[in-house]
Amino acid sequence: MATQPVPGGLTPTRSAALVAVGTGLVAALLVLWLSKSAVAASGFLGAALVIGGGVLAWRMLARPAPAAEARVDWSLAHAVSQASVDAVAITDRAGRLVCANDRYEELFAGLPTPPGLPLDADGAAELGAAGRAAWRDGTGHAARLILGQLRLSAEVVRAGDEGDMLVWRFAPIEEEDSAELVARAVSGPLGDRLGGGGIMAALIAPDGHVRAANRVLAMRALGSSDGTVEGRDFTRFLITDSRGLVRFEREGLEGNPLRIVQVPFSDADDAPVLVALLDDEESVTPAIGASAAAHVRSLVSLLPLGLALVDRDGRFVQMNDAFIRAAGVNAAAPPLYPGDLMVREDKAAVADAIRRFASGATHSADMAVRLRSNPEEPVALTIAGARGLGEAAVLLSLKDNSEESRLKREVAQATKMQAVGQLAGGVAHDFNNILTAIIGHCDLMMMRHSPGDSDYDDIQQIRTNSNRAAGLTRQLLAFSRQQTLRPQILQLPDVVSEVSNLLKRLLGETVKLDVSHGRNLGPVRADPGQLEQVVVNLAVNARDAMLQANPRGGGTLTIQTRSISAAEVRRMGRDIMPPADYSALIVTDTGTGIPQEVLPKIFEPFFTTKEVGKGTGLGLSTVYGIVKQSGGYIFADSPPGEGAIFSIYFPVHAAPATARTTPARPAPKPAESWGSGTILLVEDEDMVRAVAERALVRQGYSVLTAENGEVALEVLEQNGKPDLMISDVVMPTMDGPTMVRQARAKYPDLPILFMSGYAEEQLRRSIDLDNVSFLPKPFSVQQLAEATREALAGR
Template sequence: MKPFAQPGAGGTPLGWLVLLLALVVSVAAVWLLSDLPILTAAYAGGLATLMTLLIVLRGKAAGAERVELAPPDWSVTLTAIDQPGALVAITDRANRLVCASASFSSRFGVEKAPPNLALSEEAAAEALLRTAREAWREGRAHAAHLSLGKDDVRWEVEAQRAGRGEDHLVWRFRPESSEDLASDISQLVTGALGRMLGRAGVVAALVTAEGTVRAASPAFAERAAGDPSATLVGREFADFLRLDERERIYFARAGREGEPFQLIHVPLNDIDDEWAANPQDAPSLMLLVEAHVALAEHVSADTAPKVESLIEALPLGLAMTDRDGRFLFANPSFLRAVGRTEKGLPTFPSDLVVREDKGAISDAVRRFGKGGVASGDVAVRLETAPGEPVSLGLASVRGLGEPAVLLSLVDSKEETELKRQIAQASKMQAIGQLAGGVAHDFNNVLTAIIGYCDLMLLRHMPGDSDYDDIQQIRANSNRAASLTRQLLAFSRQQTLRPEVLQLPDVISEVSQLLKRLLGEKIELRVRHDRDLGPVRADPGQLEQVIVNLAVNARDAIAAQGDGTGTLVMSTRKVSLKETRSLGPDMPPGDYTALIVRDTGGGVPAAVMGKIFDPFFTTKELGKGTGLGLSTVYGIIRQSGGYIYAENVGPRDGLGSGAAFTVYLPVHHGAPTAEERRADPDEPARRWSGGGRVLLVEDEDMVRAVAERALVRAGFTVTAQPDGEDGLAEIANGGVFDLVVSDVVMPGMDGPAMARAIRKLKPDLPILFMSGYAEETLRNEISIDNMYFIAKPFSVEQISRKVGEVLGAASA
């Protein structure tokens, strides 16, 4: 800034001339009026002295003003702020960048000045503008957790008024980091907070994810090592503690003669974004509370609010009652665990539990309220969740004047939900094994029925009296076979033909069928996300999943009012980060999701946990078998995916209803050998002549049907009832072109027989017959030149399959 002249007389040469003429006129006037030379001389001398003094004072003021108004030297300021890693900028009243450190310039450039940085996130830009306004108004402002770039770094920003007239803002930018946060917590634990907790009978330590001590309060160091200034960093936290037979915690140095403690584990993963994304790396705050903390002796009036705030922030639910059992206080975690609010907390703890448990909790509170040093727990059922018992901890508390009882309760809703899901998965696994076994045995029966029907039809022509009856038996047998396929799908033991495909293509294939199934009153909407990853699944089975979910949605909508509604099928890309918050049994990874949502009113909460159970249905008798959703569940799980159901409220212009979400893992890599072999464009190889077949089957009726079918097709068949006899045929010099064998047989089963045969005939092809899934069989049996045919099969199917295998082996 340049110095400038003040206005007024004497500020310019013209002003000085006017002032001099005025003085001459005044002296002349005194001479004319008084006619006294002495008086005139004295008057002139006084004016001259006064003018000289005025000139001197004005010169000093002008010099001082020129010094004050000298322009600032920004090079000095730049040298002061230009430190390594310091992101500092200075702006004027017009938000123009006046000066900036080299670190700030390299990070944000010099084209824009705060608070007008070019940011992609609108929230961060608004936060900078708000910080500037507050700094101009209050003198200082601060903002944190700001995203100022494309990376994941979060920033804290501080702005402060400075300079002559406070007409500049000094901006300081600092990146936030978990390491800095951990250091801050360490300083609190080893400093004033740790000492305050020690006076309250609470010892604290900050423990890393690996279980080593990062920081310890003086009270912890004194109890663990006998010296409050001892350095315990890097030592194993568990080495300082011991448990007795009642699982009470003692410091190892004091042994059982010392005070017992209660351990409170406080994970710190929720207070930092980096720790929240990687909870396994987050440290933990370990609080050890004396079993009978004398709060009245140790906690002063100024520290009591701090301790109360600390208790309210703990994830452990804590409440206290007087000796008569009346509640004194309860922290928010306790209120959440019991499903109450602060205003809804009853007078007595017994009012929180079901009627059958009221006596037990009243007796326990009365016993611990006598004032003795004791702690324990009691199993109760809360009124808000009567089906899930919880463990309520009780401890006598001394030092508050009257004896009191401390109640502790962990909010275990997530743990309870996880247990429920694990129990549901175990139940489904057990039922699936039972259903798979029943279906396998039933397939043997159906194979014989269908095979004998085929043989009888060869001897009857259309028009015969028995022809239609045989056809009806065969048709009903095929319906029964479809039922067994549903059981196998539920038990995840059906034969799948997986392909690498895109979900939108599968939905497009069945969209016309869905429109006919839904009718004119139900609107079908289809939405697809971008960049969907391919999945590997059986397209036919996937179509069955879509159709079953659509039919269920149609029936749910039809049960509401006039039967009009909307069904939305959408696909969505699910990233690795999103899967961390999904089902606990779902491993992290990339998934493609299929969401089927309807406006049918939703699934009743009482039956939500049973909808995937086999033979469970809410439909009227004769209108549903209860295998639809169980089959869907089996197909999805066998395909490596997951399915979840939930009720959703009104949104996106749609009413309330149910939403079924199917997650299928994204397939990475080329098609498998089985998929290449199943290529429909590959020409089929045919067997032109007869062959010698060794047939091994323990079921007499299945063996008889298969033997007659193969003999009729021109093959020479040797049939044996078990694996030992089949192996003996080969060992005794029998010559065969193919072995056709059942998988599950008493004594030596099919795979064991096949391995023994391969030692004698390494190149002999083997065709397995089974009612279980081919994929399961191949995972359990590692044999080259192995083929598979699923039961039940017809006479034509077994003959054609044997011919194809012999043709492939001879090629």
């Protein structure tokens, strides 16, 4: 850029000529005024003009050639600035950007003029102050300017022949981790110099592992220079004798005692610690403490029990790590008094107890207190007087019972679920008896009415609702793990594939179904129909949750199957799931998730978060019962801000999987199941006994009835052996299996058909009888007739 001349300026030659002419003009006017002679005045004027013209001519002839105006070679300046790794810019006196290198343009995404740069916070103002200092003092500085993720420093220098330029230079600030610097120093030449002075140094990470060490420490710890101590547990290299002297474990008790000095060079909780080890051959006191009190404090810090020392004024003297964890203390800001750890109601009692023991009480006492970090769980605080420990006067012991509390809650939850399951099973049994009577009477009435009758539809509606109620009882039995299962050897992907089409219809158009299967899944043994119900129940719950969160957008339901090895189970840390090979079914949704306070209750029966009338609360409890009865494990997780995740694990079955085939359709049963023979019907419920008797009589059988086991044995004595005995399992006075054992003592080949509202699997554990059939309640008249015919045919 060339400099610009000033327009309209007068040169010295022109100025001299004008002065001469002006002087002649003034003189002519003066002569004219004094002499009144125009001729004389004209002479003076002419002389002035001649003199002025001569001066002008002389100056023009004598003037040297003008020098060329000075020009700034900005191409050279740009080339010089390009050689710098920093961003460089030059501005003139008017504040215009006249030159900048490519690094400047790249750094500031263009060519903005300093100090008006796109800096964060008050960077532009700080840079402007540096510019003003440069105009005033010649240099200016601005430190720690922020440009996005970068930290910059700026140096401003006044330059130019006339000092009318500013050179701006911007350099990034290289921030290096202080711990990394120390690590390199310890393992480098500085560490060698420390070793030459007899100092063994190591940088210890917060987890106790060695991050860096000098060579002399590695040599002493390992005994050779071949190995490395980096990444290994520092405490494994040391041992402590009975006097508290610390030595290298490799050197044994005959090695030189060591003095340990810790240098925490950072206040951060996760900062490493620099440790220096010095040989202390002449030490006669423990290296970790110069007195008995210090020795005890060192032991307190090493013990896994939660211990703390308190002085006579009730202030903490020391807390070990176990106490800090148990009390939920912030190690960066530890409390001053023990009462600061307790809830407000327990502070006074703790302070009084500490004051009493500090005053001379020698025994110990236990107190149940509640901590501010977890006020819902009382903990045991042990207080004892301490003597001979210097300023420490009271010893506090606090047990970290968080794991114990968690196990207690899980046991209480399992006990509650078991009790509720037993209740559900009993309720289901009673309901099944009632539903058996209702369904049976409906069947008998429908035999007397044709589809065209006015009462037929009403009877059919009663029967339909009864079957719906029977479905609810099956859910109760599933939760209580008392339903009848028909397990098969199958693959989880096959179950998911068979139910996928149904899921697409259930989820609707707004919810997307994403199914993926892992490789090498092992076979599992379960009831395929019940597993399909598990998938459907979880999918419907996920759909409702996603639509509630986003009625228009819906969401995505993800179903995954994958193989889980025993090693993965160990890493998961599931206490109740033993390490083994599992096939997993994982259902994930994109809803709002499950609140943490609700999560422990979701598998309880009748618990629901839906509106009144929109949920029975049996969906997840049914899932829980089916999974447990199938020998599997189910876990529900809900990460904050994400949807719910249900993970189901079934143990891999040892037998090889067999391909599932579609069962052949059974041959159509005869419309009528007429039969003949004598049947002894034993049932304690009058309504069930009445409907079963009528149904069997209508089928052509001769029926004898008894209301309990004792009466049934009397009927056998009076009437002899029947062709078939149909009996309830659970009855007062004498149950069904006991009655059958006594009957078979006299009639060994007597066929038995048991009927019960409980599950067959549960009953067979207590029935050690051969040649017995089972009919679950509730049953229809047709089902009773078919079961009777099959039991007689199997005779």
